[in-house]
Amino acid sequence: MTNSNVSVGPMDHCNTTDPLTYQVLSWLMVGEFVFGLPLNVSVLYIFLFRFKFWKTNSVFLFNIVVADFLLMVCLPAKAYNYQHGLRRSQDKTQCQVMLFMLFINRGASIAFLTTLSIDRYFNVVHLGKRNCVKFFRKSPLISLLIWLLLLPLTIPTMVEGFECCNSHGRTDASHNVTDTFRELVFFTQILIPFVILLYCTVCIVHRLRKKTVGDKTKLRRAVFLVTSVVIVFSVCFLPCTLARAVLLAIRLLNMQEVETLVAQVYDSLMVLSYIDCLLDPLLYCFCCSGFRDAYVEAFCPAALLRRMPSLDNSTRTTTTNSVGRIVNVPLVQK
Structure with missing residues (x-):
């Protein structure tokens, strides 16, 4: 009788309320994994054995690919949970490890993407001036420092127990300190880089369009590249950020019936955000002519011969x- 009362009481935040929706989302993640894993593995192979990133000032690009690869390998576990009617794993350790991996790898991908955008900004807008990022990108120690700085921002996901990895607004004030910090990390690691990326892109596009010397086709291609990065970032990360903000507001207002629907929307948009792992290699690696030639020579020699x-x-x-x-x-x- 007690169990029955629990099941009809407050919403079970771990179990899915619409099995069909989460079945579809699970297969979407399987598709992202199936297409993304070989792509990221092949790109890593080129970086390590053909392109030799440490000699070509492509350390930031390599770290973006590593972060995307580590994020990609988490998708089968999430897909498994969705297929079994769980929004998150009910095992506390597995839930915290998964959340830690998702936080740190997505944060690393965004951090290196932002650093790369700043580097391009200085190279285009302030060409000829001293560029500290240009010096940093040659040093693997800077990349290691970025990873280490992400650890204190991600560790809170491991130190507190919380309901289904998702408790902000449901627990007492002592637990809310950790939960609030985790939410701040979630929002700042997307919103602040987006503002920086948008500013750098606007300045780069403005500078490129003012150029009167050079191949117009190449200039248009460069404008398209930097603009597409902002578009992909906006499509992948901003919708889930907005949905997360709405979800927190509804949860704090204790609107459980609406929360069920908004949680489904949020989970769907999070699955959409993982497609960034597929698009990053296309946007960054294959737009680098040296890397593209190395990739074609390694995997498509027939096309090179033609x-x-x-x-x-x-x-x-x-x-x-x-x-x-x-x-x-x-x-x-x-």
Whole structure:
């Protein structure tokens, strides 16, 4: 009789209220994992063995890929919970570890993305001036420092027990200190980088459009690239942030019936945010010509061979060797 009263009392915040919705969300995460894992693994392979990121000033790019990969490997566990009618794991340790992994890896991805945007801002808008980020990107120690700085922001997810990893507004004031800190981290790690990213992008686009010298096609491509980064960031992260704010407000007002619906919307938008792990390699890695050539050479040599005949005339130049004989030297290095 007691169990029956509990089940019809306050909403069970761990169990899903609409199994069909969460079944669909679980398969979406499976799809993100199936497509994202080989993509991120192949990109990591190129960075480590073909592109040699430590020699090409691509340390920030490499860290973005590492963070996306670690976030990607968490998706099967979340999909498993959704398929079994659970919004979060009911096992306290597993729930906290999952939340820790999601927080730190998504935070790292956003942090390195923001740092990369600042670097591009200085390279385009303040070209020729001293760029401290340009110096930092050559040092792996800076990347390590960013990871270490994220730890104190993420550790609170591990130190307090809370209802289904999601208790803000339901517990007493002593627990709310940790919960409030966790919520502040959630919002600031998205909103502050978005403001920085938006400012850098506006300045970069304005500067590029003022250029009168250079290939117009390349300038348009550069404008499209920096603009698409803001669009992807906005689509992936801002909707779930807004939904989270609405969910907290409704929870504090103790509107349980509405909370059920808003929680479904929030979970759906969080699943959408994981698609960032698929888009980051496309936006950053494949827009780098050196990385793109290394990737094509490693995984699509046939496509490279088809390109070579059409590039023979444009990629070769004549020079004179040591004995005065004219030879052709390819400008594209393999």
